Amino acid sequence: MLSTGLCKHCNATISFLFAFLLVPNVADAEAAHDMCKVTKCNRHGPPVRFPFWLKDKQSPHCGFPHPGFELACTKYGKTVLHLPWSVEMFVEDIDYKTQSIFVSDPEGCLNRQLPHLDLNFSASPFNGFFGLPDSYTLFNCAKDPREDYLYYGNCAGYINGFQIRAVSPSSMGDQYSLIKCRKVVDISAVPFELINTPNLNLSWSKPICFSCEEEGKSCRLKNNTQGQTECYGNPKNGHPYTKLKRIVAGVIPTSFLLALIVIALYKLYHLHKTKEESQLKIEEFLEDYRSLKPSRYSYTDIKRITNQFKEKLGEGGYGTVFKGRLSTDVLVAVKVLNNFKGNGEEFINEVGSMSRIHHVNVARLVGFCADGYKRALVYEYLPNESLEKFIFSAKGEGHFLGWDKLQDIALGIAKGIEYLHQGCEQRILHFDIKPHNILLDHNFTPKISDFGLAKLCSKEQSAVSMTAARGTMGYIAPEVLSRNFGNVSYKSDVYSFGMLLLEMVGGRKNIDVTVENTSQVYFPEWVYNHLDKGEELGIRIEDERQSLVARKLSIVGLWCIQWFPVDRPSMKAVIQMLEGEANSLTMPPNPFASTDHMKLGGSKYKKPVGTELAIIAE
Structure with missing residues (x-):
C-alpha cells in the first residue's frame, strides 16, 4: 500500500516536472504574440490590437510607430484616445475592416471640444469626412418651446442648469429666442454633422490592414520596414484551444504530454478567469457606489x-x-x-x-x-419602514420589538440628532423628530428622515429666529409656539426626542383620550407621578432588567421635555445617560407642577435666569 502511494506520488511529480519544463518552451515560442494579444480596458470595451496599442498593458512595438495610435484606460475601464491640442476622447468602437474609429466626448458634449479640435488633423494619423463647414455660436439657454429653427448641440447634460445650444448666423434673426441665453463661444469652420452628432467618426489610411482582416488573419509590420505590413497566422475562426493544441503538437508529438500541458494551461486560464471576474465584481460595486452619491x-x-x-x-x-x-x-x-x-x-x-x-x-x-x-x-430603501409601525401597533399584532432593541433604537436616534447638532459643518435643526420620521433598516438600525422643516445655522450661535411655528403638534417644544418660554435653539429637537422616548416606553401616543383611566390621558405626567412615588410602570415588563430599561428611557425622556430650554440636557448628555445605568440617574424637576399657571402672561410664570440667547436671522 505504501509503495503504491509513493508510485502515485512519483507519477504526479514526474508529470508536473514535464509540464513545468515544457510550458516555458511554449511560452518562448509565442512570447511575442502573447505580449501583443488583443486587449480590452473592460469586457464591454472595444478590442485593442494592431495598429493600436494599450499603454501600461502592451508594449509600443505592438502598434504602429505613430503616437496617435496609443490608447489608455481610465480607472473606470473606459478606453481613451488623445488627439492633438490636448483633446481627450472616449473610444466607443473600432472597425478594423473599414479602418474607422468612433470616439465621443467624456462629458457627452462634443460641442465643447470643437473650438480646440483641429479638424484638419494635420498632427494626427486620422482623417474625418465631413460636409461643408459653417460658423456657429454656442449659448447657455433655458428651455424654449419654440425650438424648430435652432440647431441643438449634442450635449447629454446641462451646464449650470441650462442646455447648450449651437446657433448658426441664419437663425439669429429672432432675438427673443436668445433673450435668456448667455453666449459661450464662437466656433468657425465647423461641419453641420459635428453639431448634431454625439460621436466623431475618424479613419486612418496607414497602415493598411483591412485585407488581413478580410482574410481573418492578424496584421503586423514587416521586419526592418517603416510602414509596410504583412498578414500572419491562421484564420481567426476556430476554438480558442485549437491554436494552442497545434503549437503543443508541433513541439511534443506524444498525446500524453500534450494532455498534461493542456491541463496545466487550463488551470492557469481558470485562475486568471477567477481573478478577472473578481476585478469586474469590484468595478461593478464601485459603479454602484458612485450611484449612491446624491x-x-x-x-x-x-x-x-x-x-x-x-x-x-x-x-x-x-x-x-x-x-x-x-x-x-x-x-x-x-x-x-x-x-x-x-x-x-x-x-x-x-x-x-x-x-x-x-x-x-x-x-x-x-x-x-x-x-x-x-x-x-x-x-x-429601508425595508422595516418607520418606528411608528412598531410602537403604535394594535394589540395582538406582535410588533413589539423588546426593551433591549428599543434601547438600541433610542441610542441610535440620539446619536443621529447629536451628529446633526455638532457633527456637521453647520448645525442642522430638524424640527420634526417623531416616530413617523424614524425609519428602520433590515437590522432595525434607526435612520432619521424627512428634513423638509429643517434649518441650518452656525454652531457658534445658540438660537434661531422663526417667523412661524413648525413641526407636528405633540412634539413641538413650548418655545417654538411662544418665545415666553425662551428662544428657539437645538434644545427644541431635544424636547421632541423626549416626547418620542416616552411614546416608545408607553407604546402609545402621549395624549390618548381613549384610555379608561383618565389619569393616563397625558402619559408623560402619569409616568412622572409613578416614578416620583417609586412605583413600577408595569407596561409590557416581564423582569427586573426590563424594568430598569423602561425606567431609564422614562427618566431621560422626562429630562428632555422640561418646559424651558435651559433645563434640558444637550444630546451629548442624553447619550451619556442612555449608555449609563438606570440606578445612576436622578429624577428631573417636575415639568407638570405648574402647568395650571403656565398661561401666557400668568402671574405665576417666572422666566429662569440665563435663557437670553443670541438670535440668528433666517
Whole structure:
C-alpha cells in the first residue's frame, strides 16, 4: 500500500516536472504574440490590437510607430484616445475592416471640444469626412418651446442648469429666442454633422490592414520596414484551444504530454478567469457606489427607476413614496412630491440638508429630481419602514420589538440628532423628530428622515429666529409656539426626542383620550407621578432588567421635555445617560407642577435666569 502511494506520488511529480519544463518552451515560442494579444480596458470595451496599442498593458512595438495610435484606460475601464491640442476622447468602437474609429466626448458634449479640435488633423494619423463647414455660436439657454429653427448641440447634460445650444448666423434673426441665453463661444469652420452628432467618426489610411482582416488573419509590420505590413497566422475562426493544441503538437508529438500541458494551461486560464471576474465584481460595486452619491435625475429617470410607479410604499401630506431600483443590488425609496404643496421650501430644505449628511443614523439621500414642476427625492430603501409601525401597533399584532432593541433604537436616534447638532459643518435643526420620521433598516438600525422643516445655522450661535411655528403638534417644544418660554435653539429637537422616548416606553401616543383611566390621558405626567412615588410602570415588563430599561428611557425622556430650554440636557448628555445605568440617574424637576399657571402672561410664570440667547436671522 505504501509503495503504491509513493508510485502515485512519483507519477504526479514526474508529470508536473514535464509540464513545468515544457510550458516555458511554449511560452518562448509565442512570447511575442502573447505580449501583443488583443486587449480590452473592460469586457464591454472595444478590442485593442494592431495598429493600436494599450499603454501600461502592451508594449509600443505592438502598434504602429505613430503616437496617435496609443490608447489608455481610465480607472473606470473606459478606453481613451488623445488627439492633438490636448483633446481627450472616449473610444466607443473600432472597425478594423473599414479602418474607422468612433470616439465621443467624456462629458457627452462634443460641442465643447470643437473650438480646440483641429479638424484638419494635420498632427494626427486620422482623417474625418465631413460636409461643408459653417460658423456657429454656442449659448447657455433655458428651455424654449419654440425650438424648430435652432440647431441643438449634442450635449447629454446641462451646464449650470441650462442646455447648450449651437446657433448658426441664419437663425439669429429672432432675438427673443436668445433673450435668456448667455453666449459661450464662437466656433468657425465647423461641419453641420459635428453639431448634431454625439460621436466623431475618424479613419486612418496607414497602415493598411483591412485585407488581413478580410482574410481573418492578424496584421503586423514587416521586419526592418517603416510602414509596410504583412498578414500572419491562421484564420481567426476556430476554438480558442485549437491554436494552442497545434503549437503543443508541433513541439511534443506524444498525446500524453500534450494532455498534461493542456491541463496545466487550463488551470492557469481558470485562475486568471477567477481573478478577472473578481476585478469586474469590484468595478461593478464601485459603479454602484458612485450611484449612491446624491445625483440629479430627470423625471424620465424617476419613472424608469420606479418601473412606472408600480409599487407604492406609502402616502403622506407632501407626496407619495414608491419602491425603486437603481441596479440589481441597489433598492431605493422615491418620494414624489405634490406640486400644489408649499412653495418649494420643503424640497430645498431636504436636499440642502441631507446632501451634507453622512451618518449611520441618518437616512441617505441618493438623489433628487427637479424637472420643471415635477419634484422627487430618492432615498436609500429601508425595508422595516418607520418606528411608528412598531410602537403604535394594535394589540395582538406582535410588533413589539423588546426593551433591549428599543434601547438600541433610542441610542441610535440620539446619536443621529447629536451628529446633526455638532457633527456637521453647520448645525442642522430638524424640527420634526417623531416616530413617523424614524425609519428602520433590515437590522432595525434607526435612520432619521424627512428634513423638509429643517434649518441650518452656525454652531457658534445658540438660537434661531422663526417667523412661524413648525413641526407636528405633540412634539413641538413650548418655545417654538411662544418665545415666553425662551428662544428657539437645538434644545427644541431635544424636547421632541423626549416626547418620542416616552411614546416608545408607553407604546402609545402621549395624549390618548381613549384610555379608561383618565389619569393616563397625558402619559408623560402619569409616568412622572409613578416614578416620583417609586412605583413600577408595569407596561409590557416581564423582569427586573426590563424594568430598569423602561425606567431609564422614562427618566431621560422626562429630562428632555422640561418646559424651558435651559433645563434640558444637550444630546451629548442624553447619550451619556442612555449608555449609563438606570440606578445612576436622578429624577428631573417636575415639568407638570405648574402647568395650571403656565398661561401666557400668568402671574405665576417666572422666566429662569440665563435663557437670553443670541438670535440668528433666517
